[in-house]
Amino acid sequence: MHQNLAVFIRYFRWLLDSMGNTIGNQFLQLSLQRALLREVHPDIRQVSGELDSDKHIVRLRFEYDGQPSPLAKESYSCAATEIIADFPEPWQLNEQHVSVPSPASLSALTLIAYRRQEHVHAAEQFIQADVNSRPGLIQTLAVKTWTY
Structure with a gap:
């Protein structure tokens, strides 16, 4: 071999x-x-x-x-x-x-x-924290996260 x-x-x-x-x-x-x-x-x-x-x-x-x-x-x-x-x-x-x-x-x-498969909820929490930190942005955000 x-x-x-x-x-x-x-x-x-x-x-x-x-x-x-x-x-x-x-x-x-x-x-x-x-x-x-x-x-x-x-x-x-x-x-x-x-x-x-x-x-x-x-x-x-x-x-x-x-x-x-x-x-x-x-x-x-x-x-x-x-x-x-x-x-x-x-x-x-x-x-x-x-x-x-x-x-x-x-x-x-x-x-x-x-490439490690990342947890989708971690990315969503990160995006939600960004939305919450900026007043005036629409609070409802549809996010689709794809992991390869």
């Missing part, structure tokens, strides 16, 4: 070098999802990434609900190391760990590998 995975990774490294950004984004998506297996912690809201082909940089952004626990941050740093190990030599890693308490908006990079 490990031998097949090694052949697969070598093949995609070759594709990444020879075919540019489209294959690179697909490879990054696969690499992100593989590295996140068994690494998702309750305090993570979103994991995203993107390639900068001109500068040979892999950017990864880990967005947490509040400050991440040391264990979670270490796990995601290990996942980032696994991801950059899939890329050939000139590529470098830009790893971002960001605190974005719910229900604040998330700021994804180009590819989203993981």
Whole structure:
């Protein structure tokens, strides 16, 4: 099994070098999802990434609900190391760990590998608090929240 995975990774490294950004984004998506297996912690809201082909940089952004626990941050740093190990030599890693308490908006990079399902009622409470804080707005507000 490990031998097949090694052949697969070598093949995609070759594709990444020879075919540019489209294959690179697909490879990054696969690499992100593989590295996140068994690494998702309750305090993570979103994991995203993107390639900068001109500068040979892999950017990864880990967005947490509040400050991440040391264990979670270490796990995601290990996942980032696994991801950059899939890329050939000139590529470098830009790893971002960001605190974005719910229900604040998330700021994804180009590819989203993981997004936590948020509670709809939390978003509705946030909107209702905003409506209540501004006199003169219509107090009845129909809100539909979609979570992806």
